[in-house]
Amino acid sequence: MSQKSSTPSNSPSTPSEETPHRYAAAFACTLELAWQQRWEQDDLYRTHNPGDAGFDASKPKFYCLDMFPYPSGAGLHVGHPEGYTATDILCRYKRMQGCNVLHPMGWDAFGLPAEQYAIQTGVHPRETTRNAIATFKRQLQRFGFSYDWNREFATIEPEYYHWTQWIWLQCYHAYYDASVQRARPIAELEAKFVSQDVLMDVDGSATQVRWSAASPLQRQQHLDRYRLAYLGTQTVNWCPKLGTVLANEEVINGRSERGGFPVMRKPLRQWMFRITAYADRLLEDLALVQWPESTRAMQSEWIGRSEGAEIRFDVLRGASVEGDALSVFTTRSDTLFGATFMVIAPEHPLVAHMLEHPHAETDVAAVRLYIEAAKNRSDIDRQSTSKKKTGVFTGAYARNPATGASIPIWVADYVLMGYGTGAIMAVPAHDERDFEFAKDFGLAIVQVVEIAGLPFDGTHAVSGEGVAINSASALCTLNGLTTSAAQDAMTCALAARKVGAKRVQYKLRDWLFSRQRYWGEPFPVVFDADGLHHPVGEAHLPVLLPALADFHPVESDQPVPPLGKARAWVETTAHAAGVAGLPPETAVRRETNTMPNWAGSCWYYLRYCDPKNNTRFVSSEAERYWMTSRRADGSMHSGGVDLYIGGAEHAVLHLLYARFWHKVLFDLGHVSTPEPFGRLFHQGLIQSHAYQRPDGSLVAVDLVCEVDGKTVERENGAPVTQIIAKMSKTLKNVVNPDDVIADYGADTFRLYEMYMGPLEAAKPWNTRDIIGVHRFLQRAWRLAIDEKSGALLVAATEDAAMERLLHRTIERVGEHIERLGFNSAIACMIELVNAATRPMDLADPTQGGLTRSQLERFTQLLAPFAPHIAEEIWSRLGHATSVHSCVWPVFDAAMLEEHEVEVPVQVRGKVRARIMVPKTATAPETEAIALAHPSVCEALAGVTPKKIIVVAGRMVNIVV
RNA sequence: GCCGGUGUGGCGGAAUUGGCAGACGCAGCGGACUCAAAAUCCGCCGCCCUCUAAAGGCUUGCAGGUUCAAUUCCUGUCACCGGCACCA
Incomplete structure (x- = not known):
């Protein structure tokens, strides 16, 4: 919803005949699109892997990851660009600091929501998903994010889910050896059973049955008690309405997390993950990672030791x-x-x-x-x-x-x-x-x-x-x-x-991994006539999801997976399916359950390291380079992604599942770090306004108007109070990013979301406030470009105070970016621009407020935040290469040294005077100057001070 | 009930290690420019008392404490947000 019409008083200035070169919405959009096209042509944000031409091994690496979106038909909402802008600023900054930055984006596209949407619309999920991805990509690209789109993939692509299936097979072929606390190949366990000729239990007790005398089914069922991916009969959460079972985590108060349908308990034979084997390590290793305390607490409670x-x-x-x-x-x-x-x-x-x-x-x-x-x-x-x-x-x-x-x-x-x-x-x-x-x-x-x-x-x-x-x-x-x-x-x-x-x-229970739905990864496993399962050989992956015209789930009391309808696919032979160990013509049935939505997101961060690899899920060289890092003292820490930003709603499910897969891969020697995400950060929810009746019920924004400065219901004039609420269709308070960009440009949008408040805080969207950062960009533009002629404005002589302020700004902006304090970083730049704007005499267009060198350095500071306008100014300053390839400006600490500092003097805890003292003044010198000040003498009124505290260069406190 | 977090002007928020509370933005008020308006530029802008001003008092949810000094540390308490919730 565009709120522009409702707040005409603060609409941005528009270019007039007099000022055709004014930075306004249409102007901004034009130059943004032009630069986006140029960056794409130049492949500016391509990231090189070790071994690639153009790879510079001398640079430190920085892997910064966004939680990839689940593209829905509704398109992007304003919450998505919040975290994405934050990582974009940081990545641009890190590149300018000389890092090899990995900053990828892709699509989480299998799963229930897409399938539900497809069922509603009657369009195949392949189509709805493809459209949703196209919309999301167009919208994301409009923000000018510096993703390396060469690394883009979607979890629904066979080239990707090939390896999702491969990882599942690794789990299928592994068991958890409690004696060494790690996963090992199940073949080793089987060999032990064979050599000891006995069915041995977890706790060491042997059963009566000898391995050699056991039936194949008995042997398999026994091994299934150890496999990390195993077929087990469990009382599961069956949702008749969704036609599928759900993980415990997907059931909230007896209803499905998606859709809110009733869920029943029912015993079923399902594929499970033995995540409980990792309970202790998932708990202990929380100490290794730099994560929000709340998220660690939630995981720890979920494990419930x-x-x-x-x-x-x-x-x-x-x-x-x-x-x-x-x-x-x-x-x-x-x-x-x-x-x-x-x-x-x-x-x-x-x-x-x-x-x-x-x-x-x-x-x-x-x-x-x-x-x-x-x-x-x-x-x-x-x-x-x-x-x-x-x-x-x-x-x-x-x-x-x-x-x-x-x-x-x-x-x-x-x-x-x-x-x-x-x-x-x-x-x-x-x-x-x-x-x-x-x-x-x-x-x-x-x-x-x-x-x-x-x-x-x-x-x-x-x-x-x-x-x-x-x-x-x-x-x-x-x-x-x-x-x-x-x-x-x-x-x-x-x-x-x-x-x-x-x-x-533990409260943690094994992870139910089968779904009776169409839109998911097929399991690489088949069943023979005796009901024994056989894995598909790795060389025969991926097991492709068959095209199915009728993908609707069957609403019933018994699970009926839709894939069962693909008869020709389901009923096959051992040879055709790629199953070893059976005569080629043996009739087998494919597993018709599919994997849940979580599967794809469990390892996507690894695939980004080497997304085009078709011989391995990731090359070990690329994995080692991007996933391992050292502390300042050279020691290894948990490793993994250097910064992972995403919503706190994934605090347990996605993050726990991904950690589990990662640990299995670690145990089996496929990855080199114990944890996938070294540092995690949650961006806060962007909220909106709504209105509340005295009885507590909520009223949509379009049903409320203002009368005599009070908000009332349009229909009956009943008073309502404005409150902060979640954005929702029913409250009509959803903000569409496309509209905001059309009204102000992407740079303004980026700046606004970062300026709203601390990244981690929940904060309300206030359309009225956007104009503030837009004006800042206009002033910054006017600092460099004459709005009437379009001519470059450059001061001939350098103002010493301005130069000092610039150095201070460089220092502070860098510090704030490192701490993810983007709102404060922007405030510093506003201060600089305000200081540079005020003395500017518009009557003399040949004189700017900043020298060329100052303007260049300011533009470099602005570049991570507002990449398009910065690039335009940079280009008009005569540069042929991108501002985003520049080195971050350095500040001279000596420039920040003040010769004199102002020191407050307190008497009885009240500030009574401010004195100017030399920077180098000692405590006794400062004290003497303070006591000589008339206001201090007056406040003391002849009383002899009991004690005088002097913090040199900071303050003086006189106690009486 | 338990766990985690947050309380600062009309609003969003800022404040390195305990050292001038309120940076910056929005809104508001006044002025310049303009036939006028918008935009732009300049100034004011926490609350109370006061004709105004000076001066003064109060102020970081509330009540205490430590300290020369507390938004910051400690104790208690209230409110709100998020999570968990018959987990033995």
Whole structure:
């Protein structure tokens, strides 16, 4: 929406007959387009790789990456250019500082949104995606960003997803060796099984079946328990409306992140990633990277490491022990003596077992009713239910290994199957949830911890660390021990009897990687008649996504992948599919699931290093050059992209997935750094205005008008207040970048977004304010060019004060760019231009405010921010080569030295005088000058100062 | 509830290590130019008291503390934004 018409009072000046050379919108747009064309012709922003002609190995490298966009039909919004302008300024600056800069751009184009849009419009996603990319590219290029477009690619291109599939195969062929904490080829594990002739489990326990006697299916299923990319049966999030399963991360409050459709829990056989194997390293290595604290905290919470113990409770039938023990995870093993009952999740296998084999007290009907109700209640209901807890007694009892007491086992949905073992020991005295449950159902409550300052009075649970009480039995005695000592004692005692052990638990779960959708990367894997999976050989990649006229997902209770419709593609032979190890004519079926949207963005930053390589996903030489860097002291750090800028909405998903893939590639020797992104920065959300009624509801901007200086609803005159809100179609407050560029030019747009405030802060778009930076560019232009004649304005003589200010500006602008303080950098340049403009006598067009040399250096400062106008001025100064190939101007520190400095003098904390003292004045000299000042004498009124603090060259504070 | 972050004029914001709070921009006010308007240029512009001015007082969400000196450090507290949320 263009807001120009609504604010006519501050529209920019336009060229008139008198001033045909004025820098205004049309003028700016014309020169911007001309320079963009020229830069493209000259291939100005091409980045050379090691080994290329033109590569200069003596320069330091700087890899600066934007989160590549997901092109949508709606085109760019004002949030995109915010981060992109920031990186562009930094990259231009770094080039001028003499760095080899890698600054690429591409397209994240597979996935649900494009497919949903295609379904809505009935146009094939290949078409809608191609159009969206074309629109995005046109819009991005209009900003004059210095991307090396030679490196552009889209994740949907076979040349790209070839290697996405290849990386998936690396995971398929690898397992995590916990003993060395890294991934290794699964062939090594298989060889071990063969040589030992046994099926060995993760924890070292061997099963009865010998490898040589196991069926192929058994062998495969066993190996699948180790593969990093494996086929596993999991209870997954099935979204009937989207016709696909979703990762846990893509489900928010029981609804799909995309579209907000209900999601059901359903067991399915799916491709998974064993990301949980990397939980500890993903957590620990957060210490290596320079990332926002909030993002590290979010990742750490998502991984959710928690140390505790696993404790096994015997399930009793009458007086005897029955079946497998009921295992629980607890972080408070020291409270075992206070465990007066147990709770298991409705989905816990023990529930089904007890329904088949009821205990004497089991009310089968009641339990069945409860678990049915829990199953049918969607996750939304389950989470939105008020705090009131529900549950039923199973009729079974377990033996508390500490007290020996029989304690009842209840089933309740406040215990989640997805965390820990799906069962808990309930310690009502010291856990709020258990307490609530015990109160409601009349269960025993026993205090076993005494917490200083928190007496237990039976009205609520007391949680925290303290000293154990009421905790003594034949198993162990904890009384008097502090919480941590008691936990150690308890876990030792339990371990000695083999009924418990220390254990670490994570919230992170394995990553569900299959989607029942069309628009994604096919898996390079097929199934034979026995249901065994076989990988496609690397030489036969990519497995091309078949063209499919009808790509619609099937809305159903059972997953029906659309690729199943491509019969000729699905039903093939081992030979045709490129599967080794099977007779060539063996009939096989291709995997019809596709990879999720995240796949492409997990490694795109690596591909940019070497995007045209068709023999490797990236050459190791290019990868080593762009991804590794050293600290100032020469030591290696996490390495990776030097600066990665993008929205905080990707704090967990994309960034965690990419880190995981990167670590697998690192373990397998394909990349040389443990982390993909050394430094991460989130640009803040650009917000907009909206209006709010007294009841809190929001009103779109076009339904509001101003009456007597007050904002009211157009329809009924009811008062509304202006608030800051997200840009949204419904609020009619979305700003379209194309309109802003048409009104002011791209340079003004860039400058405005950078001048709005700190890059990381959320800030409201204010169309009214754009004029400020536009005027700055006009003044800068007028500093160099006469608006009437178009002649160059250059001062013949250099003003010493101006020269000093220029040096100071060079220093400060550089400092602010390094700190990503672009708003402050621009403010410094405005100050310089204002200072240079004021003394200028427009009546004498032959005299400018700056000398040629000063104008040149200022233009170089401006170039990263407003590349087009700077290039135009540079060209008019007579240069044949680009200002963007210049060396950043240097400042002379000696120029910044002032001979005299102004020092404030405070008496009783108030500034009473400002004195001029020589720069070199010592503290006693400064003090003497201060005390001699009449205002100071007056303020002192004859009182003798108690103390005088002098910070030489800074200030004087006289205490009385 | 827990975690992370942010509170500075009418508005967006600035302030190296604790050292002159409010740079710069918008809006507003006054002037020059103009037949007039726009644009441009010049000046003023935190709040209170005051006829005006001088002078004074107050001021970085709020209440304390440390310090010669606090937007900056510490304690408590409130508000807003973001994330997580029955995770045993």
